[in-house]
Amino acid sequence: MSQIGIAVVSLYAVLWLSRAIYRLYLHPLSRYPGSPVAAVSTSWYEWYWNYYQNGQMIFEIERLHRIHGPVIRIGVNDLHISDPAVYQDMTRVDSGFTKDPYFYQFISFPHTSIGETDPALHRIRRKVLTPALSGTRVQELAPTIVAKTEQLMRRFDAVAVSRSTISIHAAAKAFTMDIISKIVLGQEMGCIAEPSFRNEFIDFLHAAFSVGWMAPAFPRLSSMAIAVVERTGVKIIPLALVDFKRVDFLLTTIPKCLGITERYLAKFDANHALTASIAPSLPTSSDTPGLPSRSAVIDMLMNPASAKGHTVPTISELNDELIMLLTAGNDTTSNAMVAGIHRICSDAAVRHRFVDELRTHSPAVDDPISYEMAKRLPYLNATIKEILRLAHPLPGRLPRVVPAQGYTLYGHTLEARTVIHTSAYILNRHADIFDRPDEFDPDRWLGADSARLDKHLATFNRGVRQCLGKDLAWCELLVLLANLFRRFELAPVGVGPGDMEWADLVLTV
Numbered sequence: 001m002s003q004i005g006i007a008v009v010s011l012y013a014v015l016w017l018s019r020a021i022y023r024l025y026l027h028p029l030s031r032y033p034g035s036p037v038a039a040v041s042t043s044w045y046e047w048y049w050n051y052y053q054n055g056q057m058i059f060e061i062e063r064l065h066r067i068h069g070p071v072i073r074i075g076v077n078d079l080h081i082s083d084p085a086v087y088q089d090m091t092r093v094d095s096g097f098t099k100d101p102y103f104y105q106f107i108s109f110p111h112t113s114i115g116e117t118d119p120a121l122h123r124i125r126r127k128v129l130t131p132a133l134s135g136t137r138v139q140e141l142a143p144t145i146v147a148k149t150e151q152l153m154r155r156f157d158a159v160a161v162s163r164s165t166i167s168i169h170a171a172a173k174a175f176t177m178d179i180i181s182k183i184v185l186g187q188e189m190g191c192i193a194e195p196s197f198r199n200e201f202i203d204f205l206h207a208a209f210s211v212g213w214m215a216p217a218f219p220r221l222s223s224m225a226i227a228v229v230e231r232t233g234v235k236i237i238p239l240a241l242v243d244f245k246r247v248d249f250l251l252t253t254i255p256k257c258l259g260i261t262e263r264y265l266a267k268f269d270a271n272h273a274l275t276a277s278i279a280p281s282l283p284t285s286s287d288t289p290g291l292p293s294r295s296a297v298i299d300m301l302m303n304p305a306s307a308k309g310h311t312v313p314t315i316s317e318l319n320d321e322l323i324m325l326l327t328a329g330n331d332t333t334s335n336a337m338v339a340g341i342h343r344i345c346s347d348a349a350v351r352h353r354f355v356d357e358l359r360t361h362s363p364a365v366d367d368p369i370s371y372e373m374a375k376r377l378p379y380l381n382a383t384i385k386e387i388l389r390l391a392h393p394l395p396g397r398l399p400r401v402v403p404a405q406g407y408t409l410y411g412h413t414l415e416a417r418t419v420i421h422t423s424a425y426i427l428n429r430h431a432d433i434f435d436r437p438d439e440f441d442p443d444r445w446l447g448a449d450s451a452r453l454d455k456h457l458a459t460f461n462r463g464v465r466q467c468l469g470k471d472l473a474w475c476e477l478l479v480l481l482a483n484l485f486r487r488f489e490l491a492p493v494g495v496g497p498g499d500m501e502w503a504d505l506v507l508t509v
């Protein structure tokens, strides 16, 4: 190496070392315990635990909390908190905490309901989408959800008659995909009718998220990779978002989604009277003769009058939102179903009470249990809450930025733009709130204390960024689990120890 080369490398080493010393001993967060590696380099810490060790950082964070208490440092500018009171404070509507743009640019598309980090723009997007997913809308959609459950039950009937087995995992994902695609695209994907419940969207999603943690670990490299792929179509490193943006994926793997959206818009554009009639109110008929079924989501997004300040998205922005909604509405609820079915089947006492309540209140097996009835069954509801407490569809860190005025944490003021992470996996098992936290015990939700526990359930997040699909998820879980367990005696086949272990790949995989 030339002398200049040696000088450059030495200078870089000195700079790197000085910065490492500053971050470890002089940085405002240096007072907090945690990982020294994380304090020096967020990237390598993230890369090691989440990419190299495949989504294990959440378990390492849990271990560090056990050693160091409620606050640990997990990055140069990042703390992780395990304290339900701090979480409540951070999720107050007026807390001023916002989503961390650095993190969300890599797990979501910009300006979508999930990815928007600007509070004012988010408020508008949320207002536009709320009517399509609100409690009232879910009530209207409930008969469709019951009908999809019935269709799925026919598949289970066939399996029971032939005394063969069925993949609960594939069945649950097909069920949620057909429902969310109908809501989002106006047309279902037809996964329940597929012989093996084929669901290309989920296959793609899991392949993409298996490399998802590369992006937050190396943000500059990731931004460059996204720019390169957008301009040339060439994928230089494995990244979930790069895969999402890949033209060949969009054209071949889920042509149905884009094709459906484009046909939908073309039909509506061709019919100006109808386009003009897309008022802020929702379509009442889902099947107007001669037209594709209506998507409340697309209708509201394409209507400039949906909310004050709303700008109609371009086709690309529209697709970004639709893909995010398909993702949010498919994998999460189905994972809760799979984990829940396994829990109920594995606990004879719970299963007995669960089935007993269903058969007592609704003995006629051929009369589907409605959403209305399911909502009224206490043990069913308590069991689902307990499933949601422990099932972890989105287990991991949801980083939030400290507002401009700073934030006082245990007497010390954190500077604006410090990032605080909390995780449902850790909060939902916090011993200050949940007695015997690792035990699956639906009865905890039937006691006098249940309202207090409810307030601390972090599964759907809280505050202005809480889940917009919570009512839909609840409806799907209630209707599916009630009808499934009332009708069938289920037993796990071929599920070995370790098969239900999960990794945090943003989504649980």
Ligand code: HEM
Pocket (backbone or CB within 6 Å): 113, 114, 126, 133, 180, 325, 326, 328, 329, 330, 332, 333, 336, 393, 394, 398, 458, 459, 460, 461, 464, 465, 466, 467, 468, 469, 470, 472, 473
């Ligand atoms: C058991 C099932 C579900 C769980 C556990 C869950 C969990 C969550 C969580 C934790 C968030 C906050 C994410 C963040 O802060 O970055 C969220 C947001 C969101 N979820 Fe869900 N979700 C579920 C089902 C659904 C369904 C069925 C939909 C329907 C499309 C949906 C749509 C959304 C949307 C649009 C947001 C963004 C809300 C906003 O920021 O305003 N979710 N969800």
